[in-house]
Every structure is written in structure tokens, then in C-alpha cells.
Amino acid sequence: DTAVSQTPKYLVTQMGNDKSIKCEQNLGHDTMYWYKQDSKKFLKIMFSYNNKELIINETVPNRFSPKSPDKAHLNLHINSLELGDSAVYFCASSPISGSYNEQFFGPGTRLTVL
């Protein structure tokens, strides 16, 4: 069974559109994250939520807004999409923020903005 799932896996859209990516984890973890991976495979943290509360918000345009309806879900909404938003977005979770625990990653969502 999938531990961290994301939908959709692929998303192709036009500039200026608004889109959402959904993430769910069934591991019972308290902390969830969103990462952006560029074409050179560099992984950059965007947001981190602990028990539905935002704890990390790196320098990300305010067009990106995370929403956590409960601690098993962390969705990412993107307004006014730009060409530079094209990347693979990964959701991840870990048991407790700040502890000696690895993160569990989802399969990724490849976003292409035309």
C-alpha cells in the first residue's frame, strides 16, 4: 500500500492558470513537507507542516499556498502559474519534526507550464 501518495502524477497547463496538487500519507506522521525538484535534480524545501500548523515557509512566491485540512493531508495550490514553476513537486512526511527520522517521499508530480 502506498505510504505517501500524490495526485496528479502529471500536470500540463497554460501560464496564468491556477492548479492544485494533493498529498496524503497513511503513516500516521505528524509532519509533512513540499519540495520542488528542478531540472538539475536539486531538491529545495518549500513548506513544512507539523500537525496542520505551518512551521517552515522558505522563500517561495505567495502564489504558492499550502493547505492542511488534517495531519494526513497537505495540498499545494498554485495561482497564476508561470513558466518557471515547471518542475517536479514532491510531498514528504516524517514522524516528528526535528527528530532523528528520515522523510518518506511521494512519487512526485511533474508540472509543465506552457
Next chain:
Amino acid sequence: GESVGLHLPTLSVQEGDNSIINCAYSNSASDYFIWYKQESGKGPQFIIDIRSNMDKRQGQRVTVLLNKTVKHLSLQIAATQPGDSAVYFCAEKGGGSYIPTFGRGTSLIVHP
């Protein structure tokens, strides 16, 4: 800011050889290190971790070595197989940071 980096972007090996992937980190306050493997089209997957109070940790066919003096981390893969072909990331955590910082990644290519 401090960062985690990798010496080699691509490593090519023959099946059966041992592979060594290196990682340099600069945050001396880091106390937890993790290696991830990312196969094509998938998310990163945990391989092995090590805390700063250790200098070596072994798993199944993998060994992580930590040299805090020179701030260096390495991942050794014994008897490399084609299924080991992937991008490998080191990540470090600590010094008051809630989340790990990822290095650039090394692409390991295993030739049959």
C-alpha cells in the same frame, strides 16, 4: 548559508564493482546524516542514516562513513548491481534546523 554538496555529479561503474559516492558538508552543527536513492520517475527513498556520534554504519550492501574532522560523508555500495543505478542524495540535519538540507545529487550508472 551553509550547504551540503557532492564531489562527483556522475559515477559510472561496472556491475560487481564497489561504488563510493562522496558528500561534503559545511555545517559543523549538523548531527544527523541521511542517504537517499532516487530512481527515475520516483521519489527519493531512504537508504541509510548515521548520527554524529558514530563514524561508520553498515546496512545490507551499503556502508556510510562519517568523518567529522573534514566534514565528509560517503556511501559505499558493495557489488554494485544494475538496479543500483539512480541518483543518490546526501542530506544533513541539525544545528537547530527542523528539516534536512539536501546535497546536489550524484548519478550512479551501473554497466552490465
